[in-house]
Amino acid sequence: MTSRPAIAPLDRTDEAAYRALVDGKAKPLGALGRIEDLAVRLALIAGRPNPSYERALLLVFAGDHGLTESGVSAYPSAVTTAMVATLLAGRASANAFARAVGAEVKVVDAGVAADLAPHPLLIDAKVRKGTRNAALGPAMTAQEVESALARGAAVARRAQDDGFDILALGEMGIGNSASAALLLHRLGPAPLAESIGAGAGHDAEGMARKRAVLETAAARTPVTDPLEVLAQFGGLEIAMIAGAILGAAAARLPVLVDGFIVSAAALVAIRLDPACADYCIFAHRSAERGHEVMLAALGAEPLLDLSLRLGEGTGALLALPLVRAAAGLLTEVASLDDVLAGRL
Template sequence: MNRGRPIIQKNMNFEQALQHKIDSRTKPIGSLGKLEDIAFKIGTVQRSLTPELHKPTILVFAADHGIADEGVSASPKEVTYQMVMNFVHGGAGINVFSRQHGIALKVIDAGVDYDFPEGLGIINAKIARGTHNMLHEPAMSTETCRKAMDKGAEFVRKEHENGCNVIGFGEMGIANTSPASLLLHKFAGTPIEECVGKGSGLDEAGVRHKYEILKRIAAKYTPVTPLETLATFGGLEIAMMCGAVLEAKRLNMIILADGFIATSAFLAAYEMQPDILDNTLFSHSSDERGHKQMLDYLHGDPILHLNLRLGEGTGVALAYPIIRSALIFLNEMSSFEEAAVYDMEKKNRPQA
């Protein structure tokens, strides 16, 4: 229940009024830490002193990758479709956390090298049966990449039309830490050796092999535009997420970023349209090597630090209740005046 309209001085602009409301709850200024930052950001996006979240949704995009043929993942390519089946049967990490927190989950086949039976609840948006092997040719043409981005945007529009105003993204695709690493290297200029991690569980020798393969790929191509870079090194699921992020920004939704692979899509979207960050909350800092560099480049302040590296959108699902708590305190906590509590910091607040 909202506790009435806040008492706002007439000479305040919106941002000052929102900060005044945050500061005037019955707590010392800043004592709710990052919750206060989250409340301010969402309130600013919605231009509301009583911001709300409606119909939270996570879109999970799945696709295969030609680079998997080079042994850059500890898991065989078949795990992509097997995990998608696990998603639709409700048994994966993203399923249990989404159920726990009341988040709608949609599973989208962006480019899995498998023909799923009908009637399973998998949304068929297959652009191709995976990307090409980047060691020999670009992952996608720019036309294919743009088509994937447009599909991602279409899914976001549908959710928005259904009343959703907060959306997060997850992914599934064996070997997709390789395109994410290359996108980090090309967009942020991070040395390739600092971008390459163990993915689904490579040992030291496997990581060294992966590094050598990705180093060769990085030296092979010199794309110019962000779209060309995404097409050359990305994945179909990453391209769909990129398009989805751009559309969510256009619709002024709250956008939730997950871990390493998902953030690579935000990285591409940022290179195309930097103001996506105005609407973005970074759910967590992944344990996958390279994610911290991504967050630093994007000036992202992750909500959670849990050493996660599962992907799927699990960080988004885990961070969501904290994001909700930020709005609950803003909308439901009493002010000092309402609660008749002495405000020792009143002198620090803007005066009329």
Template sequence: MRTETTFATDLQRKIDMKTKPLGSLGRIEELATQIASLQATLTPRMETCQLTIFAADHGIADEGVSAFPKEVTRQMVLNFLQGGAAANVFAKTVGAELRVVDAGIAGQPFDMEGLLDRRIAPGTQSFLSGPAMTQVQCEAALEAGRDLGVGGDWDAVAYGEMGIANTSSATVLTHKLTGAPIDAIIGRGTGLDDAGLARKRDILTRASARTGELTAIGALCEYGGFEIAMMAGAMQGAAQAGRIVIVDGFIASSAALVAVRMAPEARKAMVFAHGSAETGHRKMMAAMDAQPLLQLGLRLGEGTGALLAWPLLRAAADMLNEMASFDDAGVSEPA
């Protein structure tokens, strides 16, 4: 029976015996090791990927922290369902499935085919003056996410989001969970000008001062969004099911940070797709000891960066399964 130690040794030898100089495939070799270790096999499967976009509205948007009105959340969900967003295009390009979840969009519930209804409430409360959500709501969002993460049979999952003002939630969550100052995390989000950024900084600073040190679930209740909470739960569920979780950018990484603080074992399933252009993303990466695969200057969300990273995971598994060894190819090993 192969032990964890002998498995790691056998896996490293399999990688090293491919027809290449030792370590020459860099991060691809690291990915192959992570995938094979998560699946506990020397011949891992990495053929199917599914993107779930969680959408919800934020009460803090009413305080003027975003360049776009709250109505854009609903409008973009319609765009996803009609196939017109960047996430739709990229999903088609890389052969990933896509689904959209209403986690808590303002207004009346949708009645549209293709939208999963998991709405907790029609948006959170403004966290400037009180908690964004109750603990009951937070736990319901986490549980709904876990159910979605556990279900299905994809080899990898990616999670995206849509929610006007959710960079504000992600900023304060990161501040509370890492201790990094607001000024080191805050960014322009959907394109705030200098005056808008100053207003956002003032509002988030005052909001964060309402509370002291918080647990992960406490921070989520106080400052999170329903889509962030549901995404954190989905990441936990997918990790529990032994799936690779491709983490997108700034907002998705705030959900990953919450998920890891609540369930540290979920970290081994996570692959971080790209370094966001949002200022605070580096703080998140440092807090999770993560190195993003790509640097593309993205700050869109929707899971777009995660989709672009998916082919790298397929390539890593294919390298392990299909690339010839020195013995197979009749090539001399390194001296």
């Protein structure tokens, strides 16, 4: 097994002091609700009372899934390549949202089933051209899983080296809601029927086919070890996101976790190293069936609930202003003592 980066749990020595700092601001006690909790958490992650998250990077990890050969998606794998091109052209929903909140965007080729031309915004980290069909056998080898995890961690470290202080994580991959459902089923754990949703869109016939394929896949093996589950049922982009979460946590870099698919990667990462949960900020509650179950399994309370189910990191981007606002509470808001004394 390849060694993974060591992650230090949050040092909570100064937690009471950070809480007192927030409580002492010019506002009624607790009046900003969960934003106050987020502010304290950000200070703990940064290890100082004045964190800044001005330079944000959305990483969209892309990969294809052999499960699509069995009809688990309403769309063919070619859509993954087309949407990567759309993201690189700056014309996807994630690009528009990133511009709205002042974040940069890069696409990571984790395992797209096509040769992608070089592009300034494309990170080539491809392990292989798509996974194998998990309904028939393991989606990845153990070596491919470790390679994806290591490359994801390297992408996160490179982002920090480039000066980014917070990461938003997104994905693009036809068939990846099927893979995520299997990961939730086995690592939640959760009943398979409660883990399967419509993904990019299915009619009743499509949903019946998706359920049958995933039941066949789940019946192949009873594995529950996180690495083995990832190899059997995961996606290259999901494995690489898990690696990015582990790498970011080791670098004390907060990550905004998007919806169902990225949460599945977070589930893998947290099962591999529970300490990384401290660095995961869950952005929103997806409308995809299974996400509520996944959040409960993770003990996570997301910041937003907007009935999103697009992916691409769109929900993570929309939560970014809340993170910046929470940091601003620490650094820009006067204390009640200063207000009363006229020290403004």
